Amino acid sequence: MRKLRIKLEGTIMARRWAINGRFLSQPTTGVQRYARETVRALDCWIAEQTLLARGLEVELLVPPGAESLELKAIEIRQVGRLGGHAWEQVALAARPKGTGLLSLCNTGPIAARKQIVCIHDANVWNAPQSYSLAFRGLYRVLLPAVGRAAWSVSTVSSYSLEEMIRHKIAPAGRLFLAPNGHEHALRWKPEHSAETRLAASRDTIVMIGSAAPHKNAGFILDMADRLGRAGLRIAIVGMSDPRVFRSGRSRAEAANVHWLGRIPDSQLAALLRDSMCLAFPSLTEGFGLPALEAMAIGCPVVVSDRASLPEICGGAALFAPPDNPDAWFDSFMRLHGSPDLRLEMIGKGRARASRFSWRRTALRYLEAMAAADGVRAAAGRELELT
Missing domain, CATH: 3.40.50.2000 (Glycogen Phosphorylase B;)
Structure with a gap:
C-alpha cells in the first residue's frame, strides 16, 4: 500500500470526532468518573497540541439537562430533545457523516461504525443477581451489539478484557486496555x-x-x-x-x-x-x-x-x-x-x-482515534497516512 508522509509543519486535514456526553446527565459512579477524567485529560492533550492531536477537532455532545464540564479545547454542544438510551441511539447517530465517536460509559449508538466504546465489565453476566431483570436483559443485548459494531473497544483491566472475549462482547483483535487513573483523588x-x-x-x-x-x-x-x-x-x-x-x-x-x-x-x-x-x-x-x-x-x-x-x-x-x-x-x-x-x-x-494515569489513558484514546482515521505517528515529526 502506498504511504503518504506529511510533515507536521505543513497543512493537516482536519479530523473530526465527537464524544458521547450522556454521562453528564447521570449520577457520578465509577463509570461516569472515568468518562469525566478521560475527557479532561484528552482536553489537556488537545490544548497542548501534542503530536496525535494536531488537526483534531473534538466536540462533547450532551443531552438536554446535562451538567457542564470545564474544558479548554473541546467544545460542548447540546443536541437532540430526548434523553437516556433513546438520545444515544437517535441524536448521536445523526452526527455529521465521517465524524468519529468516542463513547466512554459502556453504551453508544449501535449504528455508529467509526466508534470507540469503553465497556468496563461483564457484570450483567458475572453478577446477574445485582441487577434488575430489565437492566440485565437490555445490557446483555446492547453491549455485544455495540461491541461488535464499533471500530474498537477499550476496557479497564486485563481481567475485563478476557471477560469481553469470553462473553463474545467484542472480537479480541479490536480490544485494547485503557485503565482508570488516580490523579483526580489528589485534587x-x-x-x-x-x-x-x-x-x-x-x-x-x-x-x-x-x-x-x-x-x-x-x-x-x-x-x-x-x-x-x-x-x-x-x-x-x-x-x-x-x-x-x-x-x-x-x-x-x-x-x-x-x-x-x-x-x-x-x-x-x-x-x-x-x-x-x-x-x-x-x-x-x-x-x-x-x-x-x-x-x-x-x-x-x-x-x-x-x-x-x-x-x-x-x-x-x-x-x-x-x-x-x-x-x-x-x-x-x-x-x-x-x-x-x-x-x-x-x-x-x-x-x-501513581502507575495509573488519566494522561496515559487519554493518550491511548488519541492513538486509537488516529488509527481509526488512518493516521499514526511515524518516526521523527511526521504523520503517516495509510
Whole structure:
C-alpha cells in the first residue's frame, strides 16, 4: 500500500470526532468518573497540541439537562430533545457523516461504525443477581451489539478484557486496555463533616459502594459484632440505585456501624485519610476504582483476591478471599496492631496508584482515534497516512 508522509509543519486535514456526553446527565459512579477524567485529560492533550492531536477537532455532545464540564479545547454542544438510551441511539447517530465517536460509559449508538466504546465489565453476566431483570436483559443485548459494531473497544483491566472475549462482547483483535487513573483523588481537598469526623478513627474500616450483592458489603457487616468486640468500627459510604440494583440485605443495627450515605469527595478524602483502612470485599470488579483512590490518598486497603483486584493493587494491598471472614479479620487486626505495617502499606499504595494515569489513558484514546482515521505517528515529526 502506498504511504503518504506529511510533515507536521505543513497543512493537516482536519479530523473530526465527537464524544458521547450522556454521562453528564447521570449520577457520578465509577463509570461516569472515568468518562469525566478521560475527557479532561484528552482536553489537556488537545490544548497542548501534542503530536496525535494536531488537526483534531473534538466536540462533547450532551443531552438536554446535562451538567457542564470545564474544558479548554473541546467544545460542548447540546443536541437532540430526548434523553437516556433513546438520545444515544437517535441524536448521536445523526452526527455529521465521517465524524468519529468516542463513547466512554459502556453504551453508544449501535449504528455508529467509526466508534470507540469503553465497556468496563461483564457484570450483567458475572453478577446477574445485582441487577434488575430489565437492566440485565437490555445490557446483555446492547453491549455485544455495540461491541461488535464499533471500530474498537477499550476496557479497564486485563481481567475485563478476557471477560469481553469470553462473553463474545467484542472480537479480541479490536480490544485494547485503557485503565482508570488516580490523579483526580489528589485534587480532593480533605474536609470533614460532623458525621465523617465522628466516624473516622484509626479503629475505623471504610467501605465504599452499594448494596448490590456482588459488592459483598453484607459479608463485612456480618462481622460487625466480632469487629466491635476487637475495638473496630465500620463506616459505610454510598448507596444503591433502586432502578438498577437489588439490595443484598437490610442495614445492620450494630452500634459500631456508621451509615454515611453519599458524601462529597472532600469528605471521602478526609474519612479515608483519618481511618484505619478501606475494605473492598467485592466478588467481581472490572477495575476497582475505590481501592485505587484510597491508595492515592494514603489509606491502606484490604481487598478481595478475586477478579481484577490483584491486577490493580499488586503488592500494595492486603488480600483475602471474599468468603473467608477469618482471613479478613486477621488482616484488619494486623493493620490495627502494627503502625509500622500501616505506614508501609501507605507508601506502597501511593507508589502503586501513581502507575495509573488519566494522561496515559487519554493518550491511548488519541492513538486509537488516529488509527481509526488512518493516521499514526511515524518516526521523527511526521504523520503517516495509510
